[in-house]
Amino acid sequence: MRELSQSGWERWYGTLERAFGGVAEAPEERELWNSLTEFERSFGFWDGEACVSTAGAFSFRMSVPGGTVVDAAGVTMVSVAATHRRRGLLTAMMRHQLDDVRERGEALAVLTASEPVIYGRFGYGVGSHQLRLEIDKSRVHLTAPAGADAADGLRLRYADPVEALADREAVYAQRVAGRPGMLARRPGWERLITLDPPGDREGMSPQQCVLAERDGEVVGYALFAVKPEWDFKGAKGTVRVQDVEALDPAAYAALWRFVFGIDLTSTVMAPGRPVDDPLVHLVSDMRRSDLRVRDSLYVRLVDVGAALEARTYQAPVDVVLDVEDAFCPWNQGRWRLTGDAKGASCKRADDDSPADLALSVRELGSAYLGGVPLTQLAGAGRVRELRQGALAEASLAFGSPVAPWLPHGF
Template sequence: MTTGLRVLRRAELDTFFEVLVAAFAGALETPEEQEKWRTVIDPDRSLAAWDDGAMVGTAGSYGFRVTVPGGAAVPAAGVTMVSVLPTHRRRGVLTSLMRRQLDDVRAWGEPLAVLTASEPGIYGRFGYGVATEQLSARVDTSRVRLSPPPGGDALRLRLVDPRDEGVRQRCAALYAARVPLRPGMLVRSPGWERADTHDPERLRAGASALRCVLAERDGELRGYARYAVRADADSTGPKGEVLVRAVEACDPVALGALLGHLFDLDLTTWLTLGNRPVDDGWLHMVSDVRRCGIALRDGLHLRLVDVGAALAARTYAAPVDAVLEVADGFCPWNEGRWRLVGGPAGATCVRTDDAPDLALSVRELGTAYLGGPTLLALAAAGRVREVRAGALAEVSRAFRGDVAPWLPHSF
């Protein structure tokens, strides 16, 4: 089969979403859900695959910037809405879309590509590594006590309408101030503050409409939490569940105050957190972490589109001077040896003919890039090879970050 690829035309958006619905078994089913994505989609960054005049595959990207170790916001293509109709799978359509997309991202001068995966096993073969993890928890609040830091009494907690435009803008500004502080967070473009409060009834699973509580000190916003409540009870009494959609706080006091509100909601005995950093402060505020039902899963998948530019864009926790021999069969312009010289003040990364110190693929670089999973751990799995004795520990130490990388939301 010969499949044609080209950039999407705005007039083809309805067909684009129809293919997504068919490929994802009903996702984006309602007009409201589709409208959420219409406000942020860029047709000029979207591709469609065609077979005999019919659209059979899709792929898009957002023009994001992602925080990297050191606090810089590096241009990154936020890969999204990738689909292939069931009738055209395993026929090379996805590979063609990924090939064209990465060529375009390189031409746009964006050194990184990032995505969240509906099926995480797909994207490793295209050079993406799992760079962040997300922690989820289901806390038995009838048995787990919260010990927040002192000072919460100075904060005013206030329930507000999450869809109020003023509330949206205040929460968006607080989020933006937090972005440089943790690798993996995305600089949001206009429109994403509305996507944050998207709340279609069909996805509530019996829960209430979205709610929002603000934590303020002398009128200044110090944090917010968005959540819903699902009522439940048995013969012993109420057993409702608090479903937390987002929590952002400027300091531990605000975080503790917001969590205290969520822990103490009447008629509830469960608190579910769907996506938090693996080093989140609340883990050290609870009395019994075993009763918190903690689980981990993959978060942001990251690919280095331009190895030299990407490695030079971040800082390093310790001085590093090493030659990396990089394998990248899908983006051959990255193949070869790169000398990385850097430290806490910055870095350079250029091509070299010198002997290598480490050998690895671009996928492993993507996994370690934000300072989460270590090169030592990847070497233990046989995915990084030490050529010069001692180089592995040196480079792995340099790649580490002060805080765990985290992506707060999908896209």
Template sequence: MTAESGTELRTLRPGEWDVWFATLERAFGGAPKAPGARELWRTLTEPERSLGAWADDDCVGTAGAFSFRLSVPGGALVAAAGVTMVSVAATHRRRGLLTAMMRRQLDDVHLRGEPLAVLIASEPDIYGRFGYGMAAYQLSALIDTGRVRLAAPHGTDAVRIRYADPVASLDACEAVYAQRVPLRPGMLARRPGWEQLAVVGADGSGPAGGAPLQCVLAERDGATVGYARFRNRPEWDAGGPRGTVVLDDLEALDPAAHAALWRFLFSIDLTSWLSLPNRPADDAWLHLVSDVRRCQIRLRDALFVRLVDVPAALRARTYRAPVEIVLQVEDSVCPWNDGRWRLTGGVDGAECARTGAGPDVVLSVRDLGCAYLGGTSLAALASAGRVHEVRPGALAQASTAFTNDLAPWTPHAF
């Protein structure tokens, strides 16, 4: 496939990964990954899903995908292409390479029968024109642990916290993580090998500038009920120690285990701050702290969702309330989605099929992606003029049905 005259677009051939990955690194600033991270990404890369744009012997564009399963409302794990490693060399901008790669990739996702494609955008204004909608936020915070108190629920004292080797404890942590995945939309069921990302880090150093990774397990009656992985960044000034604990990830199976882990993180010696780079927008600790203003909370875009097969994606999730509605979906990039779809569903499942009936609600596939995981309401999108009600009352019905109890969240980059 040719994106422009003299440029070939194809999947990776044996021996091309280093050149391809170097092109990606250069596009993102030129700093090479640490050796451990580089080897991990080499192992995780799926060559048959990795596209390169080649001008003679030069790689001038990259795009890849991982074969994921994504949790959706109702707890199902749905096949999803994790779009990643997208770049175009500065020498070859505005020549149609990105559009060619995105279209080729979506065609491939459709042929594979994956209802969804998802990504975390380096620049969020790029992907809307390809039908990706911002479906999940991530919360970051910097908590002044010297001035913020934590209220723990009943049963917290029965949970034991102990240090564990981060590598030796991987299996125990992954078992907890796997139980959490179906409970919150947007989480990824990790395939073998992906657990290594927790100990290597996406860049080989982790978010605390190379500080060693530490791990604690929460245990009750000899069973692991939670874990936290973090890095301790020491700092001193004239007044004494004021180090920062940087949380990599934390999962727990019940409120008491959850609170016990947070209480531990708040009380580490010689530290004054707890940094949370990526947590759910409705994380439970928000309801345990004494002063949320001293937590310096920020929200930013995180997961973007693209429905590649509209009826399959809408059938895969459940709905908070009964819904029977005709959606007119506008999709110029994936024309097989364009048209009217009758959605009938509820808490036990759904059916979705093409129909000739008149529409109740009109929206783009991008806006359907925004609402798909239940974190953005269709009513909110309608208030911005992006979703249009045709039948009175249909918007309220659909908006209620699409919402979810927990905010969608993706725990790590890909």
């Protein structure tokens, strides 16, 4: 195992590409990931001159319940060559990485999984989900609240996606603290949002952008592409929405209404939306919106005490958690969590303090952002209640009024 050097990046990244099917990415995409790579946090195994595994991490800032934005390691680019599987390389890389995350003082590690079964044994739990919609515009219409019209001072206009980048990022930055799981984009990461290689468009247009303005200020935006299609009956194009963000409900609805009104299209596709997206209550027919939910962000508490103290709790809580964590044994044992909407304390429990709940660090990761109730995990036998009433108390406290959401991958 060794740390990645700039000169070794092409070989290292080629190993990653091969593990994910062997199709080379567009030059502009490779250049972006090269520029974003944190070489001191990237490493792999070499067998002679051959790179046979890869792993890395990004230094992220992520919102947690209560609005605080905390340091989190964004685990990424993990692969093992098919010739070197079943030799413990992945386990060794996870061991090295989590030790490093701890040394850096980051209480959390997060990732998106190529396959859900991989990372649970290393303490990662599903912390957020995403919603996919595919809407038949011929059967579904959209309503908008008051204030969503030009008569109300709201103006929509097309803008070049790159030229509008600063305005879009300003809107996005204001949204981060309000939803757990969102990433505060560091310099350079805004380029990911406008990355649009022609070879990846699958018949779609180049990326398009519409801004929503009120009193001369940008209050929202939509990023999307259009796939023109025709048959004997006429036009049946598709609008694929990359992102819609707005600072108020009227602007949000107006942007979606614009998307629904794009001419010569019959389908709106919106992958990767929050599971509590207000769009679900703007459409006239949920059934014909083809709603599908899947796992998104996986969360790992690297320092249980620091992580649980970093967020707030929507109801008062005072529980002793008996935490199982074989992979990071410094977390193993009983922790007393006390907190409310103003703050929290999580310290090692006294020897005479009986445990109220028993669970593994994986379940803590799932519950951490407030999107997976502890009661649901208990129903699956993953959390055990040791004091009557403790489960309901803790589950309510851990919840979030807004569903966690990861807006883009990494």
